Amino acid sequence: MSNLRIGFIGLGNVGAKLAGNLLNNGVDLTVLDLDAALVAEFVARGAKSAASPREMTGNTDIVITCLPSPAASAAVLEADDGIIAGMTPGKVWIEMSTTDSEEIKRLAPLVEAKGGLAMECPVSGGCHRAATGNIAIFAGGPREGFERVLPVLTILGREILHTGPLGSASMLKVLTNYLCTVHLAALAEAWVVAKKVGLDMNMTYEGIRISSGNSFVHETESQVILNGSRDINFTMDLVLKDVGLFDRLAQDHGVPLELSPLVINIFKDGVKRYGPREFSPNIIRRLEDAVGVKVLAEGFPAQMADDQPPARGHEVVPRGRQA
Numbered sequence: 001m002s003n004l005r006i007g008f009i010g011l012g013n014v015g016a017k018l019a020g021n022l023l024n025n026g027v028d029l030t031v032l033d034l035d036a037a038l039v040a041e042f043v044a045r046g047a048k049s050a051a052s053p054r055e056m057t058g059n060t061d062i063v064i065t066c067l068p069s070p071a072a073s074a075a076v077l078e079a080d081d082g083i084i085a086g087m088t089p090g091k092v093w094i095e096m097s098t099t100d101s102e103e104i105k106r107l108a109p110l111v112e113a114k115g116g117l118a119m120e121c122p123v124s125g126g127c128h129r130a131a132t133g134n135i136a137i138f139a140g141g142p143r144e145g146f147e148r149v150l151p152v153l154t155i156l157g158r159e160i161l162h163t164g165p166l167g168s169a170s171m172l173k174v175l176t177n178y179l180c181t182v183h184l185a186a187l188a189e190a191w192v193v194a195k196k197v198g199l200d201m202n203m204t205y206e207g208i209r210i211s212s213g214n215s216f217v218h219e220t221e222s223q224v225i226l227n228g229s230r231d232i233n234f235t236m237d238l239v240l241k242d243v244g245l246f247d248r249l250a251q252d253h254g255v256p257l258e259l260s261p262l263v264i265n266i267f268k269d270g271v272k273r274y275g276p277r278e279f280s281p282n283i284i285r286r287l288e289d290a291v292g293v294k295v296l297a298e299g300f301p302a303q304m305a306d307d308q309p310p311a312r313g314h315e316v317v318p319r320g321r322q323a
Contacts, residue, residue, distance in 0.1 A: 011035065014127055031050075062149070105167045128303070128306045140167060184283065224300070227300040
């Protein structure tokens with residue numbers, strides 16, 4: 001692994017954490033981002049920089065993208081100085097953005113036509129787990145490709161699931177993000193009702209946690225809601241992008257969803273009220289403002305920290321498929 005040269009494009013909330021894990025594990029890392037200050041921080045820590053995706057691809061073995069939208073990924077891949085222009089036989093492109101499954105299936109053949117391997121590997125679990133390498137990774141692509149990139153994925157994440165052919169990981173990712181958003185919207189309602197009826201907030205947190213109403217979202221996002229920071233490193237515009245991808249996937253396959261359109265309208269209203277870059281847990285403000293309460297409690301963190309002990313990542317084998 002120490003001889004492997006990896007390029008990383010996209011040093012946002014999640015990307016910076018993932019790239020940092022590579023650097024902390026002694027990987028020969030080259031970074032690229034529109035924000036020169038972010039690049040400079042990584043260079044100060046020992047990374048290299050590249051002038052363009054094409055240059056980066058030529059000087060590395062694997063290029064990873066972690067970008068905010070399918071359009072951003074397409075631009076980085078297809079520009080005159082993009083990844084595809086620098087792709088040569090044996091190189092690998094790993095897409096770690098949350099993207100459209102049809103888009104990854106469109107771009108992958110362009111990489112393969114240059115002799116490269118394309119894999120999609122979106123992550124799930126929050127920025128606090130991305131920072132520690134304990135995040136989950138969904139990996140879509142051929143099995144031989146999965147086995148080729150698995151050593152890199154075990155640095156970046158804890159539980160790695162091979163989801164099947166290209167497109168499957170992106171579909172699973174938007175499905176899980178949709179579920180996360182539904183849980184958040186439901187929690188916002190539950191918390192405001194709890195406040196209005198006079199329940200103790202600290203007690204209510206524990207009651208939900210030990211009950212059938214518990215969820216990963218409660219154990220993370222409820223904490224920053226109660227703290228008041230509402231800072232989960234994820235914003236309302238990104239919620240709309242992800243749930244929109246899920247909703248379009250369902251429409252394309254003729255599934256008449258009912259909850260998804262409601263959630264989209266809730267967050268569209270949140271964006272209208274508070275702006276697209278408002279933290280997503282602050283969707284609770286719509287109800288707080290409506291009834292004149294503030295859901296707060298003592299003893300909760302402003303940001304989540306991962307309490308899992310560090311460990312090397314491993315493949316998760318679905319039930320019924322164990323050897």
